[in-house]
Amino acid sequence: xxxxxxxxxxxxxxxxxxxxxxxxxxxxxxxxxxxxxxxxxxxxxxxxxxxxxxxxxxxxxxxxxxxxxxxxxxxxxxxxxxxxxxxxxxxxxxxxxxxxxxxxxxxxxxxxxxxxxxxxxxxxxxxxxxxxxxxxxxxxxxxxxxxxxxxxxxxxxxxxxxxxxxxxxxxxxxxxxx
Amino acid sequence: xxxxxxxxxxxxxxxxxxxxxxxxxxxxxxxxxxxxxxxxxxxxxxxxxxxxxxxxxxxxxxxxxxxxxxxxxxxxxxxxxxxxxxxxxxxxxxxxxxxxxxxxxxxxxxxxxxxxxxxxxxxxxxxxxxxxxxxxxxxxxxxxxxxxxxxxxxxxxxxxxxxxxxxxxxxxxxxxxxxxxxxxxxxxxxxxxxxxxxxxxxxxxxxxxxxxxxxxxxxxxxxxxxxxxxxxxxxxxxxxxxxxxxxxxxxxxxxxxxxxxxxxxxxxxxxxxxxxxxxxxxxxxxxxxxxxxxxxxxxxxxxxxxxxxxxxxxxxxxxxxxxxxxxxxxxxxx
Numbered sequence: 243x244x245x246x247x248x249x250x251x252x253x254x255x256x257x258x259x260x261x262x263x264x265x266x267x268x269x270x271x272x273x274x275x276x277x278x279x280x281x282x283x284x285x286x287x288x289x290x291x292x293x294x295x296x297x298x299x300x301x302x303x304x305x306x307x308x309x310x311x312x313x314x315x316x317x318x319x320x321x322x323x324x325x326x327x328x329x330x331x332x333x334x335x336x337x338x339x340x341x342x343x344x345x346x347x348x349x350x351x352x353x354x355x356x357x358x359x360x361x362x363x364x365x366x367x368x369x370x371x372x373x374x375x376x377x378x379x380x381x382x383x384x385x386x387x388x389x390x391x392x393x394x395x396x397x398x399x400x401x402x403x404x405x406x407x408x409x410x411x412x413x414x415x416x417x418x419x420x
Numbered sequence: 421x422x423x424x425x426x427x428x429x430x431x432x433x434x435x436x437x438x439x440x441x442x443x444x445x446x447x448x449x450x451x452x453x454x455x456x457x458x459x460x461x462x463x464x465x466x467x468x469x470x471x472x473x474x475x476x477x478x479x480x481x482x483x484x485x486x487x488x489x490x491x492x493x494x495x496x497x498x499x500x501x502x503x504x505x506x507x508x509x510x511x512x513x514x515x516x517x518x519x520x521x522x523x524x525x526x527x528x529x530x531x532x533x534x535x536x537x538x539x540x541x542x543x544x545x546x547x548x549x550x551x552x553x554x555x556x557x558x559x560x561x562x563x564x565x566x567x568x569x570x571x572x573x574x575x576x577x578x579x580x581x582x583x584x585x586x587x588x589x590x591x592x593x594x595x596x597x598x599x600x601x602x603x604x605x606x607x608x609x610x611x612x613x614x615x616x617x618x619x620x621x622x623x624x625x626x627x628x629x630x631x632x633x634x635x636x637x638x639x640x641x642x643x644x645x646x647x648x649x650x651x652x653x654x655x656x657x658x659x660x661x662x663x664x665x666x667x668x669x670x671x672x673x674x675x676x677x678x679x680x681x682x683x684x685x686x687x688x689x690x691x692x693x694x695x696x697x698x699x700x701x702x703x704x705x706x707x708x709x710x711x712x713x714x715x716x717x718x719x720x721x722x723x724x725x726x727x728x729x730x731x732x733x734x735x736x737x738x739x740x741x742x743x744x745x746x747x748x749x750x751x752x753x754x
Contacts, residue, residue: 260601264433267605270567271432274560278613282620288484288551291543292559296621302629303641305663311648336550339479341649383648385641390659395647 305387312344312380316365316373333364348378348403358411366408378404436604440723442574445565446522447720452538453518479549487543502544513537524575531566538562558714561610568606573598610721615681622677634670636663646708654707690725
């Protein structure tokens with residue numbers, strides 16, 4: 243009678259009894275599935291990450307809704323200041339937060355003064371050369387019953403919505419919307 | 421009752437190929453490490469720039485539970501905010517341990533270290549009020565693979581063990597030698613977690629959007645939003661298509677998400693769901709720039725079903741790729 247060389251499968255059984263290993267595996271399985279079901283049934287953002295619910299893009303939209311997008315632009319100093327577009331990462335922002343704050347400023351939400359102050363502080367500290375003023379520009383497109391008009395998209399223009407001096411965030415000028 | 425338990429035992433612990441598990445280990449740790457090496461500042465959520473000056477933090481630091489747990493050795497519950505040097509060290513650990521875990525050297529330790537470093541870094545990224553979903557499943561997969569016999573074959577450790585044994589073979593073991601009752605549960609668990617995440621997405625659509633989510637206008641609206649945010653020409657083009665064009669893809673999306681669990685229960689259908697899922701994620705990426713590459717990669721947990729039931733007509737014409745052995749599942753032998 244000859245003995246075959248030990249294999250990976252046999253070797254792993256030699257160290258720990260099979261039932262104990264199965265029990266441990268069952269505990270991992272039950273914990274993961276339980277956590278995922280809990281996170282999906284009782285959503286709480288990223289609290290229980292990496293177990294989460296997945297509600298992205300789940301709202302429905304009828305015709306007549308509009309979509310707006312916003313840009314932050316920094317205005318240089320001097321007699322003929324140049325404006326340049328500022329991205330979220332240049333100021334140490336995440337995209338989602340950044341868009342939310344620009345939207346709040348453009349719509350004069352209650353938190354707008356706080357957002358303007360923070361943007362001013364970050365722009366003053368992080369941008370070179372230091373800008374003198376910040377601007378929020380916006381554009382808007384509509385979803386009509388016939389869908390989205392290609393001609394309307396072509397004609398879409400960026401419009402200046404708000405402007406304030408970096409050193410005086412409360413100096414926001416309200417400009418006519420698009 | 422005993423029949424139910426036996427069925428559950430077969431479902432989770434029927435002998436399966438350790439090579440399948442090893443393949444998923446190589447793909448998962450390999451890809452994460454590749455991204456850490458080649459995109460250290462962006463793709464896998466590096467936050468060093470935020471930490472250069474705490475007073476310049478845009479969103480405030482709000483550590484999530486996992487991060488609080490992982491940082492407990494360095495301070496009280498939620499009191500520790502990682503420094504730049506600490507994050508740089510975790511990046512180093514993620515890369516070194518990730519490479520070793522991929523090749524399977526000191527795999528027991530390196531897989532755990534790589535999983536922990538990945539978890540810590542992405543959890544830290546998610547601790548500033550804004551979070552992303554794309555890495556969640558992959559992080560769970562890394563941790564599950566780290567506690568499973570993922571490096572029992574196709575690893576440097578396995579090769580070294582073979583050489584050290586008397587009567588050692590140069591070639592890795594084949595046939596039934598690479599079957600184990602513990603090779604199935606990690607892949608099965610990930611299959612169920614993928615199915616549950618899709619089910620969660622479908623549930624949200626039906627709950628918050630209702631059947632109107634499939635009215636064509638909703639998808640046009642999302643394309644328009646993506647185009648407006650990032651000036652994506654293809655998103656603008658898709659938004660301008662007549663809304664009825666979007667009805668079929670909308671219905672297909674909800675159906676796919678709602679029934680993905682069938683791929684787990686009926687392995688013969690897995691190829692169809694995997695193919696549809698890959699197409700869905702790639703088309704979303706191409707049109708809206710939303711990347712779920714990790715989920716596409718994690719479809720590899722269906723490798724056994726794909727190998728057995730992938731239609732012949734869809735097999736690549738290269739003869740070398742079709743030479744794979746079919747490992748039949750032995751049921752009821754633990």
